[in-house]
Amino acid sequence: MPRNDKDVAVVLAGLGQVGKAFARLIAEKSGPVRSRYGLNLRLVGIVRKRGTLYSQEGLDGASLVSEAERPAGRPEAWLKDLPLSDLLGKCKPGVLVDCTPSSIRTREPGLGIIREALCMGWHVATAGQGPRGLEYAGLKEAARRAGVDIRCSAATAAALPTLDVGVISLAGAEVLKIEGILNGTSNYILTRMEEGMSYGQALGEAQAKGIAEPDPSLDVGGWDTACKLVIIANAVLGTAVGLKDVGVEGIDETSDQAVRAAAGQGRAVKLLGGCLKDEAGTGWELRVGPAVLDPDHPLFGVRGTSKGITFTTDTMGAVTVSGGKSDPRGAAAAILKDIINICIL
Amino acid sequence: MPRNDKDVAVVLAGLGQVGKAFARLIAEKSGPVRSRYGLNLRLVGIVRKRGTLYSQEGLDGASLVSEAERPAGRPEAWLKDLPLSDLLGKCKPGVLVDCTPSSIRTREPGLGIIREALCMGWHVATAGQGPRGLEYAGLKEAARRAGVDIRCSAATAAALPTLDVGVISLAGAEVLKIEGILNGTSNYILTRMEEGMSYGQALGEAQAKGIAEPDPSLDVGGWDTACKLVIIANAVLGTAVGLKDVGVEGIDETSDQAVRAAAGQGRAVKLLGGCLKDEAGTGWELRVGPAVLDPDHPLFGVRGTSKGITFTTDTMGAVTVSGGKSDPRGAAAAILKDIINICIL
Numbered sequence: 001m002p003r004n005d006k007d008v009a010v011v012l013a014g015l016g017q018v019g020k021a022f023a024r025l026i027a028e029k030s031g032p033v034r035s036r037y038g039l040n041l042r043l044v045g046i047v048r049k050r051g052t053l054y055s056q057e058g059l060d061g062a063s064l065v066s067e068a069e070r071p072a073g074r075p076e077a078w079l080k081d082l083p084l085s086d087l088l089g090k091c092k093p094g095v096l097v098d099c100t101p102s103s104i105r106t107r108e109p110g111l112g113i114i115r116e117a118l119c120m121g122w123h124v125a126t127a128g129q130g131p132r133g134l135e136y137a138g139l140k141e142a143a144r145r146a147g148v149d150i151r152c153s154a155a156t157a158a159a160l161p162t163l164d165v166g167v168i169s170l171a172g173a174e175v176l177k178i179e180g181i182l183n184g185t186s187n188y189i190l191t192r193m194e195e196g197m198s199y200g201q202a203l204g205e206a207q208a209k210g211i212a213e214p215d216p217s218l219d220v221g222g223w224d225t226a227c228k229l230v231i232i233a234n235a236v237l238g239t240a241v242g243l244k245d246v247g248v249e250g251i252d253e254t255s256d257q258a259v260r261a262a263a264g265q266g267r268a269v270k271l272l273g274g275c276l277k278d279e280a281g282t283g284w285e286l287r288v289g290p291a292v293l294d295p296d297h298p299l300f301g302v303r304g305t306s307k308g309i310t311f312t313t314d315t316m317g318a319v320t321v322s323g324g325k326s327d328p329r330g331a332a333a334a335i336l337k338d339i340i341n342i343c344i345l
Numbered sequence: 346m347p348r349n350d351k352d353v354a355v356v357l358a359g360l361g362q363v364g365k366a367f368a369r370l371i372a373e374k375s376g377p378v379r380s381r382y383g384l385n386l387r388l389v390g391i392v393r394k395r396g397t398l399y400s401q402e403g404l405d406g407a408s409l410v411s412e413a414e415r416p417a418g419r420p421e422a423w424l425k426d427l428p429l430s431d432l433l434g435k436c437k438p439g440v441l442v443d444c445t446p447s448s449i450r451t452r453e454p455g456l457g458i459i460r461e462a463l464c465m466g467w468h469v470a471t472a473g474q475g476p477r478g479l480e481y482a483g484l485k486e487a488a489r490r491a492g493v494d495i496r497c498s499a500a501t502a503a504a505l506p507t508l509d510v511g512v513i514s515l516a517g518a519e520v521l522k523i524e525g526i527l528n529g530t531s532n533y534i535l536t537r538m539e540e541g542m543s544y545g546q547a548l549g550e551a552q553a554k555g556i557a558e559p560d561p562s563l564d565v566g567g568w569d570t571a572c573k574l575v576i577i578a579n580a581v582l583g584t585a586v587g588l589k590d591v592g593v594e595g596i597d598e599t600s601d602q603a604v605r606a607a608a609g610q611g612r613a614v615k616l617l618g619g620c621l622k623d624e625a626g627t628g629w630e631l632r633v634g635p636a637v638l639d640p641d642h643p644l645f646g647v648r649g650t651s652k653g654i655t656f657t658t659d660t661m662g663a664v665t666v667s668g669g670k671s672d673p674r675g676a677a678a679a680i681l682k683d684i685i686n687i688c689i690l
């Protein structure tokens with residue numbers, strides 16, 4: 001059928017692992033996205049600490065990344081003095097992609113960038129847990145006022161569609177309970193411990209393979225899980241909770257014996273993030289910690305770096321979604337998904 | 346925040362098991378749907394073989410169903426001579442819910458009703474596999490021309506969000522393979538056979554429990570799975586296939602020994618519907634039949650009446666969704682979900 005493709009300007013903030021994967025992916029997928037969805041995605045700008053790149057015609061993300069990875073780079077091409085608002089003002093508002101390293105401790109620079117983009121009428125897709133999780137209600141309201149959308153699939157388990165299922169697929173059902181294995185690193189370590197390794201051996205192997213960070217504390221301490229859980233609870237349950245409302249215990253306190261004892265009984269220890277009704281049945285209790293799962297639990301089979309989440313509802317029973325790549329390419333794919341769904345509505 | 350609720354007229358066609366469950370559910374959920382989504386759903390009409398009910402102010406679905414279930418009913422309330430087009434013309438177009446018994450053999454009356462509703466500017470949510478599966482491209486084009494939406498979650502595994510995940514969550518990814526356990530009845534029978542029953546015993550038990558129909562041939566013969574697979578393939582892969590393009594083998598040809606032998610090796614026989622790239626890698630091959638799954642297959646743990654589907658992709662890895670109620674209430678909840686998602690966009 002004849003149609004006019006819709007032109008969508010994309011500005012990328014941040015060129016770390018996920019930002020680079022996204023720059024590559026948008027180059028790789030521009031053809032298929034145009035032919036399937038009628039969207040002409042154009043990467044017009046990249047913002048990073050060292051400066052800004054801009055091209056009205058569109059930047060070639062793939063070769064930019066190759067250049068950025070060379071020791072010399074091409075720093076002369078980066079404009080030092082172009083404020084974000086000037087960059088965003090150069091073209092018709094599209095989608096700002098936030099891949100800045102805004103951890104749960106440092107909400108900036110992501111938060112400021114997102115607020116500025118929303119104010120200027122840009123949609124936002126963010127991979128940052130910090131700004132999104134901790135400022136959920138405020139950013140949502142800012143987006144509503146500006147008549148735009150903000151999505152954060154990449155911040156809530158990347159290619160595992162936790163929010164799509166919780167918000168879209170369960171619309172109209174009452175969610176009674178949420179349980180998730182939301183951190184691939186700790187699940188990998190627990191799986192290897194189940195197979196006989198000590199915690200220290202399993203962590204060392206995960207670090208050697210690049211699965212765990214040199215400082216693994218956010219993952220094994222349960223804080224990454226808690227962060228995702230907060231965003232999911234606020235989006236799906238309509239709560240207004242923060243990290244301070246989550247009881248957090250990591251797997252670093254789990255003994256090797258406990259994991260092997262569970263395995264000996266045909267059960268499995270998992271690092272679960274859970275939202276449960278509180279005793280009065282009116283509010284929610286959020287908890288992260290190791291839990292022993294029976295083999296008939298829908299998350300029992302989620303092993304290695306895989307993740308999964310189960311929503312228990314009143315009318316639809318329990319719905320579980322699992323899998324989805326955890327690497328930077330998977331996170332980039334989740335951002336691309338958000339962009340497409342924002343733009344085809 | 347202050348807002349005006351959006352008024353949405355709903356007309357229900359068909360008052361079988363799913364239609365009744367939907368009439369009850371819309372009565373039960375009208376309050377929560379209004380407060381969460383700002384949608385004021387009003388069941389203004391019910392169309393069935395014996396006649397039509399209409400009320401501008403909205404019908405009370407719950408008490409209507411109670412009345413309809415009494416032997417005497419209240420036939421005098423049903424208008425004999427109100428054509429569908431007159432009913433739909435009585436109010437601002439909303440959503441037509443098709444719960445007519447349109448099996449894969451009898452596309453009518455669903456197909457005619459859906460076409461008429463789309464032409465008159467009504468959105469459609471259908472539970473019928475017949476019209477939707479077999480007329481996919483035509484109905485989608487008719488909806489596009491009319492500027493409305495047609496959704497069919499209830500026809501594609503009910504509360505299991507096969508299409509939401511395949512279409513929305515995987516947007517931008519290339520789907521390389523689809524495998525699904527899409528029929529709860531045959532999965533229940535296979536699970537009981539694995540536990541030691543013969544095929545005949547397991548089928549008899551499923552019939553006694555109301556899980557299997559008195560004539561179970563569509564379920565155990567693989568045709569229900571094939572029908573869902575066709576709709577999913579057309580929606581997710583963009584194919585234009587029909588039932589004639591699916592190679593179908595049921596579980597009625599599976600021997601008790603084969604199921605027990607697999608179980609003895611720690612594996613499991615499942616009735617799988619699959620879409621695989623053909624040998625040339627350009628087209629798709631659709632197949633339904635019993636398959637032996639290893640314990641690390643993401644659908645291995647889907648037991649009893651549960652269902653599940655795995656999408657293997659290029660950028661997001663494999664994403665599996667499982668669970669979701671299979672009963673009429675689950676199907677009704679899937680229809681309500683479709684209505685909400687149609688109306689809040």
